[in-house]
Amino acid sequence: MKSKTSRWAGKVALVTGASSGIGAATAVALGALGMRVVLAGRHRARLTATARRVHATGADALVLTGDLARADACRRLFQTTKRRWGAIDVLVNCAGIRGGNSLLATPWHELDTALRLNVAAPLLAMREAVAHMRGKRDAAILTLGSMVGHRVLPGVPALYAATKHALRILSDGLRTELAARRSPIKVALISPGLTDTPWHTNRGGIRRGGKPFPYAPLRPEDVARVAVQILETPRHVQIRDVLLNSSAQPH
Numbered sequence: 001m002k003s004k005t006s007r008w009a010g011k012v013a014l015v016t017g018a019s020s021g022i023g024a025a026t027a028v029a030l031g032a033l034g035m036r037v038v039l040a041g042r043h044r045a046r047l048t049a050t051a052r053r054v055h056a057t058g059a060d061a062l063v064l065t066g067d068l069a070r071a072d073a074c075r076r077l078f079q080t081t082k083r084r085w086g087a088i089d090v091l092v093n094c095a096g097i098r099g100g101n102s103l104l105a106t107p108w109h110e111l112d113t114a115l116r117l118n119v120a121a122p123l124l125a126m127r128e129a130v131a132h133m134r135g136k137r138d139a140a141i142l143t144l145g146s147m148v149g150h151r152v153l154p155g156v157p158a159l160y161a162a163t164k165h166a167l168r169i170l171s172d173g174l175r176t177e178l179a180a181r182r183s184p185i186k187v188a189l190i191s192p193g194l195t196d197t198p199w200h201t202n203r204g205g206i207r208r209g210g211k212p213f214p215y216a217p218l219r220p221e222d223v224a225r226v227a228v229q230i231l232e233t234p235r236h237v238q239i240r241d242v243l244l245n246s247s248a249q250p251h
């Protein structure tokens, strides 16, 4: 049920990748804080399913579709949000793809799409969000990195790991630029280990063919809870990086 006591209640969050997995769970958790949540992704039916879950918390949800690998669609997402609900207070950069297994054999267009969706789109979204957040006392930009952006794990595709490493550096750089402007915007990178989402079932991940995970993964709600904890810190506290994995993860 929706919280009326959170200082974020009534404010606007934009969550990319809200149609499934971690993004959907985060959107629901922000709804439970009393936030109005913009749900972005390509698939309207899946976003509408998330909207139903947000509504069940008592919060408002707005579904906006678009391919965020395209800069024009990303800009349009912010323009439409501003026109419909005003400036956002929280951005959650969650949309991402794996982008193929091989630097040499994966077709270039797949690698290019991953670079645009996993790196260019979150950076553009950060720029748009900062413009929205000008003058606000409470605002936050949360980006989904990955454990593999911090350390090399066996079998992880290099391009994907590189995009997540880039997000780590971009988040640090953004925080530094904002600090020089004495901006109160919180900037955090959340880097989960293996998490049980459609990523692993639908898109050629480890659980293909219905095989179980090699160990018990995190649940999307575990990651969403971290996003809420970052928002709920006092204004003077800045959580920069959170790495989390299931206690069963062996490396």
Ligand SMILES: NC(=O)c1ccc[n+]([C@@H]2O[C@H](COP(=O)([O-])OP(=O)(O)OC[C@H]3O[C@@H](n4cnc5c(N)ncnc54)[C@H](OP(=O)(O)O)[C@@H]3O)[C@@H](O)[C@H]2O)c1
Residues within 6 Å of the ligand: 016, 017, 018, 019, 020, 021, 022, 023, 040, 041, 042, 043, 044, 046, 066, 067, 068, 069, 094, 095, 096, 097, 117, 144, 145, 146, 147, 191, 192, 193, 194, 195, 196, 197, 198, 199, 200
């Ligand atoms: N699952 C894990 O083990 C794990 C671990 C560490 C980090 N992460 C990160 O967590 C984030 C969410 O992943 P997830 O596990 O929740 O996977 P997921 O369920 O596959 O979610 C991916 C989201 O990205 C959206 N998306 C994909 N391509 C898009 C595009 N071109 N334009 C707009 N949206 C697009 C998808 O929505 P549409 O299909 O509707 O477009 C979906 O909502 C990703 O950044 C991932 O790198 C995941």
